[in-house]
Amino acid sequence: MIPIIIPAYEPDQRLIGLLKELSEYPYGPVILVNDGSGSAYEDIFKAAKNLLSEKAILLTHEVNRGKGRALKTAFQYILEHLPKATGAVTADSDGQHTKKSIMNVAEMMLQNQGDLILGVRTFDKEDIPWKSRFGNRLTEKVFTYVAGVHISDTQTGLRGIPREFMKELLTISADRFEFETQMLLMASGQYKIREIPIETIYDSKEDHQTHFNPLKDSVKIYAVLGKWFLRYTLASFSSSIVDLLLFTILCHFLRDQLTAYVAVATVMARIISAAYNYTVNYKIVFKSRENMGKAAWQYALLAVVQMGMSALLATGGVKLLPFIPEVVTKAIVDTILFFASYHIQKKYVF
8 A cells, every 4th residue: 555645735726636636546545634724725625535535534734834744744644544555655736746657656666665766857858947957956966965865856745755764754853845855864875765757847827836935945955954964074073072182181191101102192092083983973973774894894994095195185285385384285185085075974884
């Protein structure tokens, strides 16, 4: 069983048109979530319920709580009341997803149970608004860097979500459009993500309503991506603090014991702080499911390469640009390597 989830806030007749197409959907019920649309929209939801008869499940929020919250309400219902459902397909209520596209996603779910399926739009056609094309490409690039996974349409609402993933998604605090970005970040590295091309429909009618605020909601989406990267930054910063503290303590105790106490303290502090950084990255930053031993030696190899590159590039930079202070050159080199290391760790190590 693969039910369809349609979150709806103040829908119009496009919802009814979509439900008419889905009246013969063979894989389960259609779960419609009225996200606090108000009394003015009662007739539309009644018509939707009557149209699908026993195939419709109508869930209602008394007040608008956001698309993410609506999806989580449906996930909770499926987990509690539909034990035979192996997953669900989410679709938008504004007519952007056709019956054919929804069916294609559902059928791919049946063939690849346990994977996250994304119905992705094509943004290279001439009739696609330039703002949509530019926004998608920018988000695509940023997401690829942050998540280490390339997704060609990060904002698609047509998704096939496996049952086990639904349980994890209930723990996400985001309730509005940024929920879908958080979903992809959580899936990266943990679930196989499959893309399937779908029809790209943009309604040019003046009365077409969208509840996505380009400025406000985009800021929230990028804040989610920034928060993800911030965890890596804080982990690296705390590792540096551990390294400096251990170096200071070891120097204090070894000063009278060894001639080369500075070198010994440096190496010992770096080994311990690296182990700390690896553990934090594995368990908290990237929440990796990679084999811990395999990830450890890959991380160690990356650390050695990064240290060598830092020494090589800093030395070369000082020779090529002698008028720039060494500390500035070193800072620039290490900053570049810092960002490169994040991408490598996310995509290959963890």
